[in-house]
Every structure is written in structure tokens, then in C-alpha cells.
Amino acid sequence: MAQAIKHHGVSQRRVYRILSQPQGTQRYQPILRPVENRLTQCIISLACQYGHYGYRQITAMVNRSSLRVCRDRVKRI
Numbered sequence: 001m002a003q004a005i006k007h008h009g010v011s012q013r014r015v016y017r018i019l020s021q022p023q024g025t026q027r028y029q030p031i032l033r034p035v036e037n038r039l040t041q042c043i044i045s046l047a048c049q050y051g052h053y054g055y056r057q058i059t060a061m062v063n064r065s066s067l068r069v070c071r072d073r074v075k076r077i
Contacts, residue, residue, distance in 0.1 A: 039067055043077050 004015055016023050042065065046058050053061075059071040 035067070039069060040077055042067060043074055 042062055043058060046061055055075040056071055059074040062069055
């Protein structure tokens with residue numbers, strides 16, 4: 001991307017428009033939360049241990065521990 005901008009002397013906005021890409025997809029920086037890894041590991045370990053449980057039951061089990069999370073987030077993970 002940067003090479004095209006430098007070589008052709010056009011703006012970022014024009015390059016994104018030519019490539020039909022939203023600017024937000026190229027500039028996105030993920031927000032890293034310190035609790036996220038712990039939560040993910042907890043959900044994965046519970047899902048492996050209780051494979052037949054769904055996301056609602058896993059959410060209840062996670063909420064009984066020290067972490068608080070909504071079921072939509074557990075469903076995404």
C-alpha cells in the first residue's frame with residue numbers, strides 16, 4: 001500500500017477507493033485486554049472438559065468463577 005502511494009504520488013483515500021477497500025480495515029488496531037487471554041483459556045478449558053455443554057452453560061460456569069462475562073461474548077469465543 002505504502003509503495004503504491006509513494007510510487008504514484010496519490011493519497012491513501014484514492015488508493016483505497018481504487019482497490020474498493022474501506023479505510024477502516026487497513027487502519028484497524030486490535031484492542032488487547034489483559035483479561036482476554038485468561039478468559040479465553042478458561043472458556044476453552046471448560047468447553048474441552050464439558051464438551052456437551054453449550055455456550056449458556058459455559059457462561060454460567062465462568063460467571064461462578066471470578067470472571068464476569070455476557071453470553072454473547074462466550075458465544076463468539
